[in-house]
Amino acid sequence: MTQFDYDLFVIGGGSGGVRAARIAAAEGGAKVGLAEESRMGGTCVIRGCVPKKLMVFASEFPGQIEDARAYGWEVQNHGFDWVRFRTALETELTRLENAYRSTLKTAGVTIHDTRATVVDAHTVQLATGARFTTRHILIATGGRPFVPEVPGAELAVTSNEMFHLPALPNRALVVGGGYIASEFSCILNGLGVKTTQYYRGAQILRGFDDEARGHVSNAMQAAGIAVHCGTDVLRLEKTQGGIRAVATDGSEREFDLVLYATGRKPNSAGLGLEALGVAFGRNGEIKVSDWSQTAVPSIHAVGDVTDRVNLTPVAIREGHAFADTLFRGVPTKFEHLNIASAVFTQPELGTIGLTEEQARAQGPTEVYVAAFRPMKTLFAGRQDRVLMKLLVSVETRKVLGCHIVGEGAGEMIQLVAIAIGMGATKEDFDRTVAVHPTMAEELVTMRKPARIV
Incomplete structure (x- = not known):
């Protein structure tokens, strides 16, 4: 049997790559190497979801301060100190990066803080010149922002x-x-x-x-x-x-x-994959099977570089399924269905399942809608409005989609996702006793459809 330096070599230290490496090493007993040319944690932790959400929190305080006055609190807004916030943000990102590193080291993964490319189906080369052989290669290099070619x-x-x-x-x-x-x-x-x-x-x-x-x-x-x-x-x-x-x-x-x-583009160029027969899509994404396998059997890819569903939790699940399949003897496909997501605008948008437009194309659909001013900001004199929307199949009675716009929409949609993932019907929602007074109670108290499409 051929002897390799590693059982698995992961290129990319983002959420998907780190999860795959950890599971393969800690639970699958594999000898794993991982190369990351930038900071450990990838887009989500270092330059995406996490710092963005902290900025969202920071940006919400002016409205909260105004609301506090309406509720009887004597508070003053003396302005925002960007440098102070940015310094604290960097400290938090460094803490998270160190946590990722610690997790990998505890699992027994060897970390290479440099760029890696693929030489052949079983060989990777670091920017330092070092080469390693490996039974399997996982590409988890994520994506990058795309800027159109315009003057200036x-x-x-x-x-x-x-x-x-x-x-x-x-x-x-x-x-x-x-x-x-x-x-x-x-x-x-x-x-x-x-x-x-x-x-x-x-x-x-x-x-x-x-x-x-x-x-x-x-x-x-x-x-x-x-x-x-x-x-x-x-x-x-x-x-x-x-x-x-x-x-x-x-x-x-x-x-x-x-x-x-x-928009964003997959980080797939310059890795040496083209010469090996790995297939790419129109956007530069690495084409993979349902098992995250490329056209080269020993090379796999997960996360945004495959441009399937570009969400951090999806990359994590893809990486976990890959490691379960190859190193734990548990063949696992991750089904890209009924994936909840949130847009952290102000107000937030939480969504899962079909849009009204998609549901209409599938067959007759009941549309339940509630739009109202929420108690918290109504008392404060704000004109905010919440939207709650359920899409129900006329034929099967299953809830096909849910869309929430309002404070806490991301938190609410996570729980709705469980019900929709289990195939809940509108009658299941109707049987659920409301929690009062909450915004979410509207999801179980809408009795008549606003329209049937």
């Missing part, structure tokens, strides 16, 4: 740089209409930045339920964000006072910061 694009930043700005801008332009762009628009606006958002499409948050994304867009504009749909940047120009954005709508506006959040 070098003047813009991406989400990677947003957590390290030397100072907050006074005026910011966010280009893009997806969840990253919309979240950062809300964050900047909450932190006191005059924020404008350009999106070339007809409505932000493409791919989400139309009614839900319209609800979010209206709330963002009511909060002071200038959302311009059907608008894109033609060119950026450096000016004495900032950056001029010349747009397709004929406008020319000046900003201190331009953030491009126009």
Whole structure:
């Protein structure tokens, strides 16, 4: 039998790669190596979900301070100290990175803090020149922000740089209409930045339920964000006072910061995979089977580099399934179905299952909708509105989708996901006694459909 230096070599130290490495080593008894050229933890921990969510928390305090006054508290908003927050944020990210490293070392994984590429089906090479043979290779290199080729694009930043700005801008332009762009628009606006958002499409948050994304867009504009749909940047120009954005709508506006959040691309180039026969999709994603296996049997891939469902928990589940299959003797496929997600705009959007548009295409669907002003901010005099929406198959009575817009939507949708994943019917929801007074009680008290489509 051929002797290898490793049973598994993982390229990429993000959530998916780390989970696969840990399970293979600690529970599968494999000898595992892992190479990461940047900071351990990957996009989510270092430059994505975690720092972004902490920025979301920071940006929500001005509204909470105003609410506190309405509730009788004597509080003053003396402004936001960006440098103080950024320093604390970096300390927290370092703590999390060290936790990831500790977890890998405890599991017995050998860490290589450098770039690795693939030489052949069973050999990897580090940037240091060292080579290792391995029975299996796992590519878990994630994705990177994509910036279109427009004149002056070098003047813009991406989400990677947003957590390290030397100072907050006074005026910011966010280009893009997806969840990253919309979240950062809300964050900047909450932190006191005059924020404008350009999106070339007809409505932000493409791919989400139309009614839900319209609800979010209206709330963002009511909060002071200038959302311009059907608008894109033609060119950026450096000016004495900032950056001029010349747009397709004929406008020319000046900003201190331009953030491009126009999508992400898989980090698949330059790894040496092309010459080995690994297949790629149109976006550069590595094509894999349901078992996360590429066209080269010893090479697998998980996470955003495969461009299946680009969410951190999905990458973790894919990595775990891979390790279970190859190293624990438990063949496991991760089914990419009924995956709940949340968009941390203000207000939040939590969603699972089919949109109304998708459900309509599948067959007759009852649409249950509740829109109301929540008790907490109603008392404080705010005009916030919550949206609760259930989509129910007329034929099977199963709840096909749920969409929540409002404070805590991400927390609520996690629990709804359990019910929908188990195949709950509308009658199962109806039998559930409401918890009062809560916003979530609306999910079990909607009795008549608003429409049947």
